Amino acid sequence: MTDPVTPTELLIVTIARLLHGVRHVAVGASSPIPGAGALLERALSNGATRVSVLGSRRHNAFTNGGVELFDLAAQGRVDAFFLGGGQIDGHANINLVGVDGYPQSPVRWPGSFGSAYLYHLIPRVILFREEHTRRVFVPRVEFISAAGPRDDGVYRPGGPHALLTGLCLFAFDKTTRRFSLQSVHPGHSVEEVRDQTGFDFDVPAAPVPLTPGPEDATLALMRSRILDEIGETYPNFAQGWRGTQKVAVGAA
């Protein structure tokens, strides 16, 4: 018997599923869970999915400096990427700058990084934020670091594909420009998602499925090879992941 799947492992396998069929996925800074998901999809696809993990020496083949990711993206040579947000709204605008005023922000976050550019250019941007509260998912972001799709005639082959949180998975429809609930993680409910989301979203008429966990073989792969691979870039994350497994083993 395999140990119970942890919430982190559920997020990792869900990210791998969202990357299915992707030729090249890049992973930005401070992104251990997206990085693990990308490396898992690479393993499951027998290397058909190429992965570039920023900050990694072993899982990043760029040799033209920091500009290379942005050049590749503008050429359409990066299919998927991840962005977070201190605030994300129902039109998929994201705020990485701060709240309660700009530039003198009482609550200031690090900054916009590459978001303002990459969001336009990478077709399958997966929004990822574990904290699922009305503080994060707001009706309207207070500062737009990167704008969601809109009808402004601007060249925009890229944009949001999905939003994965600690409670659920949404898809984003670029035509209606709305999120729709795809699945809810085990232990959570549609009502809870509604309560904790500050924007309106679509809910299918049929019962919303539970987010499926990994098969046993996939889980074993995650806990061996993927854990080692992501540990090169994120040693503390890997250590924490190992720790939760030990707890699970001890409890069994």
Added chain:
Amino acid sequence: MTSINNLLDLRALAAKVPDGAKLAVAKDESGVAMAVTRELVRRGVRGLHLVTVPVGGLQADVLIGAGCVTTLESSGVTLSEFGTGPCFSRAVKTAAITLKDATCPAIYAGLQAAQKGLPFLPLRGIIGSDLLAHRDDWRVIDNPFAAAGEVDRIVAIAAIRPDVALFHAPLADRFGNVFIGRQRELMLLAHASRQTLVTVEQIVEGNLLDDDARSGATIPALYIEAIAPAPRGAWPLNYGDAYPIDTAWMQAYVRMARSADGFADAMAQWLVGDDARKPLVEARLGATAAVTADATAEATAGASA
């Protein structure tokens, strides 16, 4: 060509950064000249327009906290797993610095324009971002080559021409050539800046340009104003695989720098004496707030550096 005369000590290298300079610095993975940053703070450099290429970390936070920075041009300031830069957050709150919030490729594009001697370089994306409204050196223009009847708006990014580029590299030779390995953005930094100051782990014998395995990853002396040897010169940050980040120092710094007094105490300890690499001694128990998981650190998840 630079000669051995341009091999300086850390203090003399720091003296080459004038007050009021537009100073461009490298991101953590590329090589941060922390040892010379200590000398800059010691000297009390003032009025810097700091350009982080493209993001900043401990170095930016320290320079801001010490009052060295007037303008910050950056795509993000973060101490990554140690959280948000406490001095950066405080300076934003109190409007102690002027912000030029950027996005990573725009900083590279500005430097590339300077490298080519151009007034600007156009870039995709960005339109729709509130960043644009706060940058008078970014302008939306029409693509002059768009098909007839089509409008294709694109963003012109004004050239960024730093007075001084400052970074840390693995090797230099006695001819003034600097080996950078895979960190190609250091080449861009040197090409775009009026003067380039470098600290290196090691000075090697021979000429780096004579070695084909290294010459392609070497900045020729043509671009280098001066070099200072600085073994472990990125400490307390890690430097590639050469040495790890000093976790205890970073944790202590983040806790102390939460308050202006605590930051001053940290600086007093860091700046005194010949040995920079000593542990920070924190104030008595309870004097500084415990570090909690910072929501702002999480907010950056997935943002590109």
